[in-house]
Structure formats: C-alpha cells, structure tokens
Amino acid sequence: MRSLVNAPKTARQGEIIEIKAMVAHPMETGYRTDAKGAPIPRNIVNRFTCTYDGEEIFSADFFPAISANPFLSFTTVATASGPITFTWTADDGATQTATVEITVT
C-alpha cells in the first residue's frame, strides 16, 4: 500500500484545517470472478483512523461499494502542534500508516 496524505504544515490556533488522505488499494469487493470463473476473495480496506496529537479525531468503516484507492477529506480544529497520523487496515491484515507534522501558532 502507498498513501498520499495532506494537511497544512502550519495553522493558527483555533483555525479549521482540511485534511486529505488517499491510499492505493484495489478494494476487491469479493463479488467478482477471475478469468476462470473462480471467485476473487474480498480484500478491502475496512478501517481508517486518524489521530491528532495522540487523540483519535476521525475514523471510518469502509464497505465493498467504496471505490478503489479510497479518498477521504475532513476538517478539524488546529489545537496544538504535533503529529497527525493516518492508519488504514485491510481485510488481509495489511496496514498502512502515514504521518504529517503540523505546527500550530
């Protein structure tokens, strides 16, 4: 898995900031068959969490109808300088983590 995350590098205290997170994943639904007719097992990213300075600020459960390479964008209030950490967990147990640092003044 490879991910692309974005948050402002700096923000003022109390400012509303936009966070964007995308992960490379085929999101195989489990409803498809391969060229020989055998079912392709489901393998989707089923959970996404985002923590800011150690505290969880956003999480989402994903389902098979969500597109490949899922993209999320959400907002939060800049409270303190610290790491914003993103974690994706897939059905096959694979996880992907990404971190961006934000400086709040």
Place this chain on the structure above:
Amino acid sequence: MTRGQRLSAWLLLAALAAPLALAGEIPRDQRRSGADFMAPETRAMQADDTANPAMLWVLEGDALWREPAGAAGQSCADCHGDTAESMRGVAARHPAFDEASGRPIDLQGRINQCRAERQSAEPFPPEDDRLLALTAYVARQSLGLPADPPDDPRLVPFQENGRHLFERRIGQLNLSCADCHDDHWGGRLGGAPIPQAHPTGYPLYRLEWQTLGSLQRRLRNCMTGVRAETPSFGAPDFVDLELYLMRRAEGLPLEAPGVRP
C-alpha cells in the same frame, strides 16, 4: 427550369451537403484537451495533486526510479540522475525514432527497452503497475510543456500510417476514429461528451477503470466500442497511431497523469 430555380436547387444541394462534409483535422487554435469536456469536479480532481489518484503511481514511480533492478544492479537514477532536469520534456517528444528497431517507440516502450538493455532486467508486461508508475513519473516531469513531436523525416511514413489508421473505418459499427473525434467532437455519444482524442494526459486515471492505464488501453477500449478487433498491446500499429495523435495534438500542454471519467 428558370435561372432562379436552378440557383435555388444548387443552394438546396449545397445546404444538404454541408453537414456531410468532413470537418478534417482540427485547426491548432481549436484544439482542446479532453479535460475541457469533463465535469468541474473531475477537473478539480486532476488539478489537485493531493486528490488526483494518479499521484499514487507517481509516488511509486519515484521510488522505483531509485531502486536498482536487474543483473546490472543499476537504478534509473544511476544514469539519468534528477528527473526534474533529465526527464523534463521527454514525454512531450515521444513517440520518437528508435535507431535500434528503425521504428518509432513510445515512452512506455522506451522505459522497457532501457530496462531490458541497460539494466538487464525482465521488461514489464503491458499495463503492469510498475511500468505505469515509471511512465507516469517520467511523464509528470513534462507537466505544462507543449506536445512537441520530433521533426524527424524518418518518422513520416509511420505517422502517415497512424493517420491512415485514424481515418480508416473499422469494426461492425464501421466507424473510424476521425468520424467521432475530428467530425463530431463536442457532441455526445450516449450520455458522454465526445472529446478531441488528444493523448496529452497519459498514462491517466480513469474513474471507470479504477486504476491508471496507458493510451494503448484506451485505444483498445475505443476499438472494442466500435466492435473491431483489437491489436495486442505493444503492436506497431498502436505506436504509429500514438505518433499521429501526438502530431495532431502538437502545441497542447501535457497534463499527465490526468484523470478522466
């Protein structure tokens, strides 16, 4: 028939014939990228590097560029160094003439050739994610540069073959590329707008594909659409067609990796 009647008969004939006349190649000042025909949301997705899913492949390509491969144990970066300099404009000048084969070669073909000959590594199969990633990464370095196909006289016969393929009617629907993309661009086919078919955004992320794909994949799609037989990936005809399309798009800014619906 009086003279006036004869004149009006001619005018009627001319009016009937006008919509049937072939529009021919699109003049330079009317050339528009396929992105112009997209919904604003899709355009915004392409324009924003943090929302464009194709950037995942560009990131992957950046990593692959530095990774040693094959028996030679060399990475792309070992020879070519910093892509921002060495690869700037390269995508805008492909397909280019390849001395070794005496034929035009496209960017993907060039990457695979370098891989086989210089790195002594197994070439990537068509539509392989790693090949698409490297191609997208290299093409990205030409972002905004005008399509600038090389003025090489040796390319002319291949380009003419490409033009011939573009204008030849194929498939059960008996349509040529030109029937839609020269004569009816801006119109609609079913619910979808017909663009001018410029190859400036490839490899690109099609939302329909849910992944990145090459121009050849797109060409095969269109051929299947008119129920024609599709040449296999890497067929010389495809490269000739790519060469003609690039000439046809000359001057349009490159936007790879693009997003299309």
